[in-house]
Amino acid sequence: DLRRDLAIQDIRATIVDVPTVRRHKLAQTSVTAQSYVIVRMRLSNGAVGIGEAATLGGPRWSEESVEAIKANIDAYLAPALIGQHAAQPVALGVRMDAAAKRNNAAKGAIESAALDALGLTLGVPVATLLGGTVRTSFPVLWTLASGDPAQEIEEAEGKLAARLHDTFKVKIGAQPPEQDMARMRRLATALEGRARLIVDANQAWDETVALRCLPQLSEMGVRLVEQPLPAWNLQGLARVRARTTAPILADECVFTPADMMAVAQAGAADAVSLKLVKHGGPIGLQKVAAVAEAAGIALYGGCLLESSIGAAAHLHAFASLRDLAWGCEHFGPQILVEDLVGAPLRFADFHVHLPEGPGLGVALDPGALRRFARG
Ligand code: MUC
Ligand code: MG
The missing domain is CATH 3.30.390.10 (Enolase-like, N-terminal domain)
Known part of the structure; x- marks a missing residue:
């Protein structure tokens, strides 16, 4: 039975x-x-x-x-x-x-x-178990994170030319804020009118630095500022949000549905980055998304540089959401020297596509698992 x-x-x-x-x-x-x-x-x-x-x-x-x-x-x-x-x-x-x-x-x-x-x-596909698909392809951004603006512009040009990505997330916070602002200005100028930019500070700034830098980022046309302050500082994030115009994307401050509710109650974010590593699986991800929806906070399909296995699991969950206003960032399969599945996810025309077939729709490559297994 x-x-x-x-x-x-x-x-x-x-x-x-x-x-x-x-x-x-x-x-x-x-x-x-x-x-x-x-x-x-x-x-x-x-x-x-x-x-x-x-x-x-x-x-x-x-x-x-x-x-x-x-x-x-x-x-x-x-x-x-x-x-x-x-x-x-x-x-x-x-x-x-x-x-x-x-x-x-x-x-x-x-x-x-x-x-x-x-x-x-x-x-049946995992998406069917989660409520079925609202969409089967997702706008997907690429992350610029070498820290060298000349290299980053060249990398972005390559992605644009290949019609893979036209939105770029720039990782900031590893160097002094003034240096990051100069780097961002170079990127914004070089890519103006051809690409959208967002930034992710991964909790690196404090409130004073955020209040100084966010107006500059807005003026450069940056669409979202992700987690500028430490995860614990929701009140600070709410004050920064009230005093600046750049939309705030919550990342490390939202793991659980209760975290999402606290962000909503504080008025600390405009959008939330959804990730399986934070929400404990596709079902938890849907719960966090539901709280965000109830608070009018937009959804962004986050990643932690997963291979096609983790990325596919995210896409099945993202496929089931009513409104994924900010698309996704599952570029992970493209940044690995080699993927862990037989047929990697398909990237084309600035979108990543939900794999077809039952389950996650991706099959582990046993050879790759053996090659990359530790020890
Ligand atoms: C993060 O904090 O968003 C996602 C893309 C990236 O480059 O870093 C990650 C984690
Ligand atoms: Mg982040």
């Missing part, structure tokens, strides 16, 4: 390190390889679902590192789920929350794997 067929038999977590095509520099760290935990969940019927927990520079972007993610999956999350029914992802979430506090990236990878296994078994 289906109940026995869908019993979770085994959950395996593998750390991989995949080199990137260039150095990616953000406020708190700089990486030349992306580290993920790849989760494989096997059901009694033989179906194997996959999920990915992404990190950025160890436990520097948030508190989870690949080492901690794997340790907590192996010791706490997997044992809580063995023998449970994969067709009850909400109940699996309850069990995971009872087994471990937070650990949202780890939980997100497991929930993705469970939905993939369920979709593969039922012959």
Whole structure:
């Protein structure tokens, strides 16, 4: 019977390190390889679902590192789920929350794997399990993060010419604000009228610096300013937002639906970046999106430089949202020297496309997993 067929038999977590095509520099760290935990969940019927927990520079972007993610999956999350029914992802979430506090990236990878296994078994895409598709392609931006404006302009020109990306997110905050403003001015001038720009400070500034820089960014035409202040400082962010005109994109200050409500109550953001590593999986992502919608806060499809595995899981969740006003940033598959799936996500005409087929619609390449597995 289906109940026995869908019993979770085994959950395996593998750390991989995949080199990137260039150095990616953000406020708190700089990486030349992306580290993920790849989760494989096997059901009694033989179906194997996959999920990915992404990190950025160890436990520097948030508190989870690949080492901690794997340790907590192996010791706490997997044992809580063995023998449970994969067709009850909400109940699996309850069990995971009872087994471990937070650990949202780890939980997100497991929930993705469970939905993939369920979709593969039922012959339906994960998006169907999440409410069905409102869209199957997504405007996708590219991130400029070498820190060298000449290189960044050249990189943006290449993306524009290839019709891959016409919106660019610039990572700021690694250098003094005046230097970043000069860099932004060069980029804005070089790309004027041909590309849209947003910036992400990854919590690097304080209120005074933000009040000084945001008017300059507005004047350069920058569309969104992402997480200029530390995640804890919602009141400061609300004051900055009230005194400047650049729209604020909340990132590290929103993990849970309650965080989203606090941002809404403080009046601290115009948009929110949705990510599986923050919200604990596609179902949690939909909950955060619902709170944002109720508060009139627009949705932005965030990433943590996932491979096509994690990116596909995000796209299935993004496909189910009513209004994804700001598109997405799942450029991750394009920044890796090699992807982890047989057929990577398709990028064309400034859009990334939802993969077709049951489950996540992407299949793990066992050779790539072996090549990039740590140790
Ligand atoms: C972040 O903070 O948004 C997403 C794109 C990128 O370059 O960095 C990440 C994380
Ligand atoms: Mg961010």
